[in-house]
Amino acid sequence: MAEVTTRDFAAASRAAVQDPQLRRAFGSAGAGFDGARRDAIDEVTPEVWEQWRQQARSIKEHAVGNLDYYLELLERNVAAAGGQVHFAADANQANAIVSEIVRTRGVKVATKSKSMVSEELGLNHVLEGQGVAVFETDLGEYIIQLAEETPSHLVAPALHKTRGEVARLFADKLGVPYSDDIEEMARVARVALRQKFLDADMGISGANFLVAETGTLVIVTNEGNGRLCTSAPRIHVGITGMEKVIPSMQDLAVFLRLLPRSATGQRITSYVSMVTGPKRAADEDGPEEFHLVIVDNGRSRLLRDPALRESLYCIRCGACLNICPVYQRVGGHAYGWVYPGPIGSIVTPELVGVAQAKDLPNASTLCGACREACPVQINIPRMLLHLRHELAESPDSQRRTASDTDALLARGFAAVMSKPLLLKVARRLGRLAVKSVTRDGKIGRSRLPFLSRWTAARDLPAPPARSFSDIWRDELSRGDR
Amino acid sequence: MTEPAPRRASLFITCIIDQLYPDVGVSVVRALRRRGVMVDFPAGQTCCGQPLYNAGFTAEAKRLAVRVLDAFDDCERMVVPSGSCGAMIRVFYQDLFADEPELLRRAAALSERVYEFTELLTEVDGAADAAAPSDDAAQSDAGADVAAVAYHPSCHLLREMGVRRGPLDLLEAASGVSVVDLPDAEQCCGFGGAFAVKYPHISEQMLADKVEAILQSGAATVTACDMGCLMHIGGAISRRGLPVRARHIAQVLDDPAG
Secondary structure (H helix, E strand, C coil): CCCCCHHHHHHHHHHHHCCHHHHHHHHHHHHHHHHHHHHHHHHHCHHHHHHHHHHHHHHHHHHHHCHHHHHHHHHHHHHHCCCEEEEECCHHHHHHHHHHHHHHHCCCEEEECCCHHHHHHCHHHHHHHCCCEEEECCHHHHHHHHHCCCCCCCCCCCCCCCHHHHHHHHHHHHCCCCCCCHHHHHHHHHHHHHHHHHHCCEEEECCCEEECCCCEEEEEECCCHHHHHHHCCCEEEEEEEHHHEECCHHHHHHHHHHHHHHHCCCCCCCEEEEECCCCCCCCCCCCCEEEEEEECCCHHHHHHCCCCHHHHHCCCCCHHHHHCHHHHHHCCHHHCCCCCHHHHHHHHHHHHCHHHHCHHHHCCCCCCHHHHHCCCCCCHHHHHHHHHHHHHHCCCCCCCCCCHHHHHHHHHHHHHHCCHHHHHHHHHHHHHHHHCCEECCEECCCCCCCHHHHHCCCCEECCCCCCHHHHHHHCHHHCCC | CCCCCCCEEEECCCHHHHHCCHHHHHHHHHHHHHCCCEEECCCCCCCCCHHHHHCCCHHHHHHHHHHHHHHHCCCCCEEECCHHHHHHHHHHHHHHCCCCHHHHHHHHHHHCCEEEHHHHHHHHHHHHHHHCCCCHHHCCCCCCCCEEEEECCCHHHHHCCCCCCHHHHHHHHCCCEEEECCCCCCCCCCCCCCHHHHCHHHHHHHHHHHHHHHHHHCCCEEEECCHHHHHHHHHHHHHHCCCCEEEEHHHHHHCCCC
16 A cells, blocks of 8 residues: 555644745645636536536435445446456555456556556555556656656646656656756657557556446546557556446436536546447457456445445545645645545545544644535535544544543533533633733733644733623623513 | 514523623624614523534533533524534534434424524514615715725635625625625635644644735725634734734624724
């Protein structure tokens, strides 16, 4: 599995907010995608958009609610079309399945179109360990592969890199003259990748959707690399999560309206590729073998938990990242694993272990912008609350990892707030405690524990002599009968 | 036919207003009484439990929520001068008590009667306008001392309670107030309760952007329906010595020049 650095969220996010280049990249790219998304919604009208969202939600509720049935149907139909489905319980199994195909077929070169699940598995390293030359062919993925980095966004993996950095990277790694002209850089990448497409024995793709009734793998791309990966090499391996299955082609139509508009504001992407089995007898070209690796890797834990199940409805459009005030400021890498942003803060803790990722559910103001933007109406804030509850009170001590201080504070707060008399006493004590740091009714920079974390950048009003309850008793209570 | 105007409301005062901003509560009471609404203040109330619920401590949150149910079970209407506490009581109590049928029933019944402060004003004013159409709303502010006010829509009010237009309509109809456009108004200010002290580095960036937008708007006053956000925004304004005031919408409506 890919390296997990979720424990470092606090430090990584602190470094990220201090990096002006990252802030510019994530802030403006996020706003750009989000603006395009809003325009696309206005074009179809918000009323129609709401209907589509509702349809998509119903389809996902049904498909995920009957996942076993649709996975079996899918498997039968893939087999009927001449392909083979492999189910992998975890990352190791998935990697072993692909490794086995590589070993038995003598694969030397593999091209890949964008696949977040393969990032999750850390598949590239495993294949490279077997002596396979693996080439990412999505431009963004190609850039981060050259830079030996990880994706920072679900849709735009190299969002964190500037044009100048990419130009420098190409000059260093590809031995071309430095140029930061976009067209020229695209041409360089195209030339470098063209030969790889021709050399590849194996093409690896992800899947945006799996259509059960026909056994079809669907990918949605803008660069055409996906189509080359899935058609030129003699073997095509599709790798994806088990939640990607939808019942029918009619259902697919709903998602093909929602996904591009939510991701980039496009009405439709440049390419929508549908792969049903390998090359047929009458086909002139196409792969000889088609393998579909369907990965669990923690997803059945999400499926089992009614409070978290809807996270499996995600279509990875990135709309929640683009609108998230936290993601926009800390960027994708701070989240420490493959899936960043609001949806990442739900699935990452469950896939890598809640105790390893306890910052993620907490690093949110619960502002709810993600829920409003989600094309499948996923209630992300409610799931964040659920995970916080697990961290604080789960009967399973592996999951209950909130600090003793937090638990003590919570109990203290509840005790004081349960007894108005106690609250009065606490108020007196509080007023005394802040007296020395109060000037003109305000608490300025303070060294008191907890308070200092607020007052580093903000003043706080000192509690005035009378609370509202006091004023009510003294003056207001006589106003009405 | 329109519904008769609400005549009676039981006030839930948020803990931030009770402890730190009692004047806001006074403005809330005055604004309602001026419209002929009788206000009472049920005894024994303290906190709705949201800080605990948001931190994941649901057992402790329940202790406080039950107290709120006890105090407000019998009220005709509950008025809450906060979208955040309002959302807790209207929406999240039903999650909190999902497995406890009797408490769930009480929470669901109360949720029907919870009004955020501006929701109640909108209903009272709407009923009044329908009963006696007047030209008052069209009065001109020309020549008067007008406060340029930016409205920050707080997140829970906007997205959990679904209150979008009402507060702006109230401000626009008020004499002595000129509403100015706040850029990126619907972006969170970065408060988020404990978030502000758990992740101050992120919170402070969000706050700085919010303050920048307020400065760009040219407002002399920033207002909202939540003292949590205003304590946060106002705290930065105060620290930086900026010529902008942070006031609850009840204060602005009660006394625009303040």
